[in-house]
Amino acid sequence: MDIHIYDTKQRRKRRFEPITPDHVKIYVCGPTVYDRIHIGNGLSAVVFDVLVRVLRSVFPNVTYVRNITDVDDKINARALELGIPIHDLTHECTVALHEDFDALGVLLPDVEPRATGHIEEITTMISSLIQQGHAYEAEGHVLFHVPSDPNYGSLTNKSLEDLIDGARVEVAPYKRDPKDFVLWKPSSSELPGWESPWGRGRPGWHIECSAMIREHLGNEIDIHGGGNDLAFPHHENEMAQSGCFTNNPDYVKYWIHNGMLNLGAEKMSKSLGNIQTVQALLREHSGETLRYAILSGHYRQSLKWDDELIAQSERSLTSLYQALRNSQPLVGDSATSEAYAATKSVELPEEVLVPLCDDLNTPRALAGMHELASRLNLSTDVEEATALRDQLLGAGWLLGLLTRSVADFFTQDANMAEAEIDRLIEQRTAAKAAKQYDRADQIRAELLANGIAIEDTTDGTIWKVVKQ
C-alpha cells in the first residue's frame, strides 16, 4: 500500500518512500511542559499518533520520537509564579501530559527525549556550528548567523528580504544580523544552567530538536512533524542548524504540519488565553469522543472546536458502537480494537486504510467505518458479520477508536444497580406478556428517569446508560 503525504517544504502531496525501507524514522515536536495541555496540543498528538499507526501497519519497523521541552523561559516564569522548583513543575506537567495523552488514546512514542537530558549533544553541535562559521559568540550568547545559510527560508518559502528586519524580532545590540537567533544564552545563578565553553547558560529553543534528532535517529530522518505554527520560525531555524551542521539541508525528507484548532474564529492558544484544557474537557466527555471530534476534520485544515462538534461526535461514535452491539446476538461478544491488534484476525479494511494512506484523510476513513457499521447492521450471515465486525475493529485500531468493550461503552456508570435494572426489566417483560402495557410503559419511564434506556430485540430486552 502506497502512502502519500503532503510535504510542507515542497508544498505538494508526495509518495512516501523511506530513506531505508526497513526502518522508518519520525520525529514530532511535543509541547513545552509548564501547564496542563489544551485540546489543540491534543489534536497534534492524535494526528501524529494516527500517522504512526498507519506507518506501522505498512512498514515493519518504525521509530517514533516525540520530545518534551523542559527548559524554557516560560517554564522558569511559571515556576517563579507558583513558587515551586522548576524541576517539580516540569515533572508534574509531564505526568499530567501523559495522563491527558493516554485519555485521548495516544500511544507512547518509542523515545520521549527531554531537552535537559541532551545538553552535551547541544553544546557539541553549537561548537561545530561556530567552527564552521555559522554561529558566533557575543556577550555570553551564541547566535546562529542566518545569512551564513544559503538555504534559509526554503522550508516556509520566505526570502530574507521578506523577513522585514527588526519588524517583530528582538534586535539585540550583539546581533550581527537582526534575523540571527539564539543557540545558547547565559543563565543567572537562580536560573537553570549548565557549564559550557561560553559560560554557564542554557540552550535556545530550536537547538534541542536538532540535537535530539541526531542523538536518537541520526543525521537523516524521514518525517518531521508538528503544528503549523511551528513551521516558522522553529522548524526553519532548526533546519538551518541541522542543515548547516551536517551540510545537508534535506536531512528531513518530509515535513508534516497539522492545522490549528479554533475556538470561534480564532486559534486556540495560550497567549490568547482562549484555551480548553484536555483535563477540563474530560470531566464532561470521554477521551474517545474528543478523539473522534479531532479526527472528524482533516489534519491540515483548521478545526472549529465547539460544543456542537463534541455532541455530534459523541452521537456518531455511539452509532459505531451500536453496530457492534447489534451484531452481538449473531457473532457473540465483541472484543475491543486493541484486542484486534493482538490477533489481526482479518486484513485491515480498504475503505479505511486507503483514505488514511492518502494524506491521512481521517474524515473519509470515518465514513468508511460507518459504511462497515451499516453493512454489519444489515448482515444476517455469521461468517460475513464476523468478518465485518473484525474489520470495524481493525479500522478502530488504525484510528485509535473502539477501544472500549460494548459492555463498558453502554452500561458503565449506571445510576442503578444492575440487579435492580434486571429485576425491573423482568417485571416489564412479564407485564408485556400479560398485555399490561400501561404497567410496562411505567417501568420503562422509571428506568429512563434513572438514565437507563431500554431496547427490545428479538433476543430479549437490553439496556444502556443515556445522558440525562
Add this chain to the structure above:
RNA sequence: GGCUGGGUGGCAGAGUGGCCAUGCUGCAGACUGCAACUCUGUUUACGCCGGUUCGAUUCCGACCCCAGCCUCCA
C-alpha cells in the same frame, strides 16, 4: 505588506470535469403493543463575476471575505 491555507446542503466535513461522500439533525415510511435500536426515502449544496468545455462546485483569470505564520505557541 510577504508567505501559507480556506470559503460546500440545517450543522460538521470529504471529494470530484458529467454518476451516492459520510456523520449528526429535521421530516416521512418500514419494524414495534407504543417506543428505542436498525433499515428505507428525503430537503434547487458547492463565496461572487467572467473564461475554457458538449458539460464546471471541480480547470484558468479577476474580485470579495475568513483564518494561520512573519514574536512565544501544537
